[in-house]
Amino acid sequence: MKCRFINKVGWDKKLVNESYPWVEKQIVHRPKFSPFQSALRDSLIDTGVSPYNGFTYDHIYGTKVGGTIFDRFGRRHTAAELLASGNPDKLTVLVHATVQKIVFDTTGKRPKVVGVIFNDENGKQHEAMLGNDVQSEVILSSGAIGSPQMLLLSGIGPKDELQNLNISVVLNNPFVGKGMIDNPMNNIFVPSNRPVDVSLIQTVGITKKGVYIEASSGFSQSNSSIHCHHGIVSAEIGQLSTIPPKQRSIEAIQAYVKSKRDIPVEAFNGGFVLTKVGSAWSVGELKLNNTNVNDNPTITFNYFSHPYDLQRCVEGIRMTIKVVQSEHFTNYTLCKKESMEKILNISVKANVNFIPRHANDTTSLEQFCKDTVITIWHYHGGCHVGKVVDPDYKVLDVERLRVVDGSTFTESPGTNPQATVMMMGRYMGVKILRDRLGRLAGI
Structure with missing residues (x-):
């Protein structure tokens, strides 16, 4: 998958293979393996997600243990720490600065x-103004939501949409904000009759069916609400922003409030086995609600609108149920092996995303997928190469502006795009510097 992705985007393989370790050596660690993750590993292998590839950063078919940004002391590391590798004499970081708009000179043939x-x-x-150096430029790295939003607010996007909001059109580009994709995720709840330690995603099954199977475990109750350490439950709550209003209902929200009040903490003593559809084919779009940069745009991902995504979700859920039913999980959780319908029923009750439930959720895997979909925040698209930016990520028909982030991707790379997005930053930084030196040398 990773090699295919690199070939597809046309990156220099040698520089890619230099850029990944540059990131990994600074902020990525080997996870402290938990019993819940061990149960998942052994269950995946027994279910046929093989071979076992051990601990590796490589994206290869089978079951593996991946890296984590949490060190052995439980401290979280972030991309901000990569700034320590920069030259402090040539680097100024404004921590609390929030960009409102990109400024253009439109007096020439092309906006600059x-x-x-x-x-x-x-x-x-x-x-903050650019100098007179012809190589000076603005690099936009606000992510799959922020980058297309900023281009639109600055006047680059579909002419009609901009004019409707009284935004001065700098460049009419109908593709800004289009091609938005999110990898749909569904989960199966695994109850346990023994205490379960908190574990983030460590083990992953990379299947040839185009789905990834992972897990997260350990919950706590505070402030009269249930929390998952990894954010699965909060992700479900956050679905209000990713599920179209017409798919929500007052009844669903009221049921969520009631279930949150009535569910005993013991019911959440366990974990979730997660199924994610990789390289989703369902496509949506991003549009501005208004001209306030602090207000979220409207985003529609159209989960499972393409039948191939739904087909892969069904296959993933079938495989995940086999994983949960395996003796490795039942021996660990001290729970008996349950039927598929019982497992689905427990999962439907545990999963809250404001989508109305249907009576056939436990008998139709297609309906289960549609009704229990949540996000794992792997948004991408909105500034695709060839439509909004060129292969060097320069915005088409605009001078001195690039977009370097996941908004340029047509698919999400690997099981977690975070690694590739950070690598991309290093990759493009080195490439831009090399190109500038080449021009200065007249090469």
């Missing part, structure tokens, strides 16, 4: 970026 407008922590507005 001259700077950005940003607010500081006190809300005071400033301008």
Whole structure:
């Protein structure tokens, strides 16, 4: 998958293989393996997700243990730490600055970026202007939601949409905000009759059916609400932002509030085995609600609108149920092996995403997929190569502006795109510097 993705986007393999370790050596660690993850590993192998590839960063078919950004002391590491590798004499970081708009000079044949407008922590507005150096540029790295939103707010996007919001059109590009994709995820709840330690995703089954199987475990109850350490439950709550309003209902929200109040904490003593559809074919779009940069845009991902995604979800759920029914899980949880219908019923009750449930959720895997879908935040698209940016990620028909992030992807790379997105930052930084040196040398 990873090699195929690299070939598809046309990256320099040698530089890619240099850039991944540059990130990994600084913030990625080998996880402290938990019993719940061990049960998943052994169950996956018994279910046929083989071979077992051990601990590896490589994206290869079978079952593996991947890296984590949590070190052995439980401390979380982030991409911000990569700044320590920069030259402090040539690097200025404004921590609380929030960009409001990209500024253009439109007097020439093509729009040219001259700077950005940003607010500081006190809300005071400033301008950061580019110098006269012809190699100066603005690099937009606001992610799959933020980058297309910023282009639209700055006047680059579909002409009609911009004019409807009284945004001055800098460049009419109908593809900005289009091609938005999220990898749909569903989960199967695994109850346990013994205490379960908190574990984040460590083990992953990379199947040839186009689905990934992972797990997260350990829950706590505080402030009268149930929390999952990995954020699965919070992801379900957050579905209000990713599920179209017409698919929500007052009854579903009221049922969620009631279930949250009535479910005893013992019911959440366990974990979730997660099924994610890789390389989703269902496509949506992003549009502005208004011209306030602080307001979220409207995003529709159209989960399972393509039948191939639904087919793979069904196959993934079938495989996941076999995993949960395996003796490795039942021996660990001290629970008896349950029927498929019972497992689905427990999972439907545990999963809250404001989508109305249907009577056939436990008999139709297609309906179960549609009704229990949640996000794992692997959003991508909105600024595709060839439509919004060129292969060097320069915005088409605009001078001195690039987009370097997951908004340029047409599919999500690997089981977690975080690794590739961070690698991409290093890759493009080195490539841009090499290109500039090449131009200075007249090569």
